[in-house]
Amino acid sequence: MENILEAEIRTFSYGEDLILKNLKLFIRKGEIIVLTGLSGCGKTTLLRLLNRLIPSFYDGDLEGEIKLLGKDIATYKKGELARYIGNVFQNPKDQFFCDVVEDEIALVGENLGLDSNQLREKVEEVMDLLGISHLRKQSIFELSGGERQKVAIAGTLIYDTDIIFFDEPSSSLDYDSIRKFGEILLKLKAMGKTIVMAEHRLYYLKNIFDRLIYINDGMIQDMFQSEQLNNEKCRELELRTLNEKELLSEIEPIDTKTYIKINRINIHQGKRKLIENLAFDIHEKEIMGVIGSNGIGKTTLAKALCGLSEKHLDVSYAKNKKERIKNTYFVLQDVDAQIFLDTVENELIFCKNKNTESDLEEIRNYLKDINLWHKKTSHPQKLSGGQKQRLAIITSFLSNRKLIVLDEPTSGLDYRSMRIISELIIKKAEEVPIIIITHDLELLFKTCHSVLMIGDRNYKKIAVKGNEKIIMDFMYKKENLFKDVGYVE
16 A cells, blocks of 8 residues: 655644654555544644645744655645545634535635536535535524534545544534444545544544554654554543543532522524523532533633623523623633733633732642643643643633633643643632533533533433433434433523
């Protein structure tokens, strides 16, 4: 089998920061390659070098050579390269140009000069494949993070390129979508496509990848074929689990007095009612997970609770929208929108009003806790996606609000970072209740006392411990799960 890509990287650096070193890699035509490792190890940087986004769109200094089909990738013209390589970014918004879903997916084919009838057929085919036909006329900016991810994948499939790069493709997808995405990967492989992805979630890939490449400190530390990797090895390398069905809750149900009451609220998206007559209590020191399919209304609910949408809500912690904004902190799925200042340290200092010595000591301790002390003087936008995520979460912890809401706080995070964030959330919940919107079962079972399951006009809040199978089945859409299970309240 011929090598379609080859890399020999002696060093790669961003300014004074050495990111990759002594790295040799070959990728055969038709392989599915998974790049994994701790957040900040260099996975995304390696992807950007392999697909020529560095130096076309990102700066950096490379000593070494990347070859596509035996030819130096630097000698290809941009338009020529696009016929070989397709990309799905970690933040799909970065690759959108159109407002309407159907137009965005078709744009690629139009640029390639496809016949209109042929293009229409291809658009229909990929939308059906990804289960997004019902979204064709919707604005991209009204979609959930998971739905946007599917649109980005659809646009890439229109290209019909030999190689497709994915950066954390499952980070915003619900479980049913991840299962279908795994099936799509196998179909692409059968078509002879070469897939290279940076990914932390491994359970859906365990019978799919040809080789898993473990990167540590900018170098390839280990390489595994599918049959060589097991859960014991994953734990040793601090990787995500290969079998989520083995997970059990580590948190006992909370037994404290009610802190917040949500009274029969309705949540809208434009004229469309997403959530109707939803009511639940949050107790002191409680960590509540929120789960449900992409587009069901989880993020829209979070925005409403935090005063970012919906003028009128009957909630006990605020009388109006202005008070909801004042009393809550919402960490967005797209954390780039919440990072403003010139250094990591200043980003956190900005959250404090007085900046006393005790405040500064708290900031220093948090930076050490989340392994960002060595990055304290770095610009936040130079951090990896996982590092930005950790920074945004700590920013919320310093805010002194009555309620913290985290939207997919571990998307793109490795196991070690997820565990660190989980421990910090549990500690912070001693002061203020926390709501976590997540598709991450490892996080849910490690962190949450309760879970709010949101279905199609059906809602139920239950304890996590003892209900693992119900939650798992709900995530996988195996049955109607709104049956008689015990409420937390």
